[in-house]
Amino acid sequence: MRYSQQREVILNLIQNTKIHPTADWIYSKAKTHIPKISLGTVYRNLKKLEQDKLIATIYDGNVARYDSNMEKHDHLKCNICGDLIDINKNNIDISKTILRNFNFKVSDIEMTISGTCKKHT
Amino acid sequence: MRYSQQREVILNLIQNTKIHPTADWIYSKAKTHIPKISLGTVYRNLKKLEQDKLIATIYDGNVARYDSNMEKHDHLKCNICGDLIDINKNNIDISKTILRNFNFKVSDIEMTISGTCKKHT
């Protein structure tokens, strides 16, 4: 993958925030560095960075958010501000542990387990 | 909430399938019963049915799917066909149990824990 200033700025933005930003957030921040950058360039590079395993896409409801923490981890999602907070599996024995460790009151745990179903054996 | 034939058809369709259908799937099936039904009506009723806790919305990547199984449960998502398969928490001790019980090979477990973060205490 050939170097481009645009991609470097995009990756840096994602790496320097903990907010798991959306494409639009990245686009508006990137414009302060490269005023002529286009939204298409942002999306194209997000795809490439994901293919290169430099970032991961998290679908948060109906919008994609991007994460540069490539260690396997899960998230706490606040119902009020929508923040996504990184957690590690070993930390999450139960809701009580989360309340203790993160001062976060759990109301729901959603889990999606991906893989290959029996139709493809 | 006042009765409407449209809403009854929509709810019945969701209750009579295990596929966790999308709005479009519901729309096309509903048209065979009520040819003049509009897509807006489908979405409006999906929202109302959710508010009334008759169905739940599952965000599967970037599209919403609808589920009439209102018992707390999680899903296995097949990477190949995209099927969502209901599971219960007690069943999911580990990947091995899932392989045994569902003949489903786990490649990834994603978990989102919702609640209220410390900023709102």
Place this chain on the structure above:
DNA sequence: AAAATAAATAGTAATAATTACTATTTATTT
């Protein structure tokens, strides 16, 4: 260093999912 090459970009158009709007219809109450 200049020319050649192919990848990346800007800008715009297209698509898909969802929500909003409004005149008309319909379920329910009076």
Place this chain on the structure above:
DNA sequence: AAATAAATAGTAATTATTACTATTTATTTT
């Protein structure tokens, strides 16, 4: 049967994302 307000059909608007294309630019070759 008339009145009322909720629900609908049909369409327009919005949002997120992808596609397209002429131009620019990073890298390689001479």
